[in-house]
Amino acid sequence: MFVDSHCHLDRLDPETHDGDLAATLDAARARGVSQFLAVAVTLEGVACLAAIARDHDDVVISAGVHPLHQVPEEPDIESIKEVAERFEAVAIGEAGLDYHYLHPDRVDSLPDPVPSREVQRERFRRQLIAATELELPVIVHTRDAREDTLALIREHTDPAVGGVLHCFTEDLEMAREAVRLGFYISLSGIVTFRNADALRDLARQIPLDRLLIETDSPYLAPVPHRGKPNQPAWVVEVAECIAATRGISVDEVAMQTTANFYHLFHAAVPQAPEIVKDALA
Numbered sequence: 175m176f177v178d179s180h181c182h183l184d185r186l187d188p189e190t191h192d193g194d195l196a197a198t199l200d201a202a203r204a205r206g207v208s209q210f211l212a213v214a215v216t217l218e219g220v221a222c223l224a225a226i227a228r229d230h231d232d233v234v235i236s237a238g239v240h241p242l243h244q245v246p247e248e249p250d251i252e253s254i255k256e257v258a259e260r261f262e263a264v265a266i267g268e269a270g271l272d273y274h275y276l277h278p279d280r281v282d283s284l285p286d287p288v289p290s291r292e293v294q295r296e297r298f299r300r301q302l303i304a305a306t307e308l309e310l311p312v313i314v315h316t317r318d319a320r321e322d323t324l325a326l327i328r329e330h331t332d333p334a335v336g337g338v339l340h341c342f343t344e345d346l347e348m349a350r351e352a353v354r355l356g357f358y359i360s361l362s363g364i365v366t367f368r369n370a371d372a373l374r375d376l377a378r379q380i381p382l383d384r385l386l387i388e389t390d391s392p393y394l395a396p397v398p399h400r401g402k403p404n405q406p407a408w409v410v411e412v413a414e415c416i417a418a419t420r421g422i423s424v425d426e427v428a429m430q431t432t433a434n435f436y437h438l439f440h441a442a443v444p445q446a447p448e449i450v451k452d453a454l455a
């Protein structure tokens with residue numbers, strides 16, 4: 175039994191996913207994926223995610239603003255909390271810091287201008303405070319911003335509530351510090367990439383009871399599906415890669431990452447399959 179702990183179900187291209195979302199989710203269910211966390215990138219997008227969750231019992235959602243998203247006005251702490259409560263989000267996010275595109279000698283770029291470091295930090299800070307006040311875990315997107323990400327988490331997050339560093343691609347030292355701060359580390363299809371030896375090394379060294387798995391669909395399809403739009407069914411490839419890397423069974427990775435998911439996202443437990451609830455009890 176697998177959980178896709180991070181997917182963007184409102185961004186899947188219907189043309190490439192057998193015509194509709196229901197079929198895409200069915201394909202994942204057929205491979206044993208029993209829970210999906212649909213992650214928000216804007217507060218305005220949360221209503222659409224909530225509609226998907228209404229239609230599918232095994233979908234839960236988050237509420238938050240992505241660090242790279244341009245917004246006309248920065249939401250304050252109260253409005254973040256209001257949206258999260260109104261739509262019954264199980265987490266705040268994705269929130270965080272992404273300095274990658276602000277680096278002077280980067281070679282890639284985004285179509286729109288990227289929010290400055292200062293804007294990103296204030297946006298992240300507000301979401302961390304909202305999460306702490308609601309006692310909800312936070313889904314953190316972090317890239318090329320190790321020190322600032324950890325400093326803000328340290329200052330504003332309750333380790334008893336914690337969160338996850340999603341689609342993790344930073345170093346082992348950062349992962350270990352995040353674990354000390356009550357966080358989980360989530361690995362995506364990147365762990366299967368040929369040049370990802372450092373990440374596989376990290377996948378071996380992080381305690382299994384601190385790992386989550388995700389697809390980040392429709393982005394970052396794992397080997398052997400690279401280049402195609404990603405889908406939640408392929409979280410199984412991520413689990414298989416971690417199992418092979420650690421020399422344990424896929425079942426063990428599936429069981430432990432599923433238990434970890436419900437341990438972190440406690441508000442999702444009522445939606446868990448009965449067999450999972452029994453195991454957690």
Ligand SMILES: [Zn+2]
Nearest residue numbers: 268315340341
């Ligand atoms: Zn992200």
Ligand SMILES: [Zn+2]
Nearest residue numbers: 180213268390
């Ligand atoms: Zn994402």
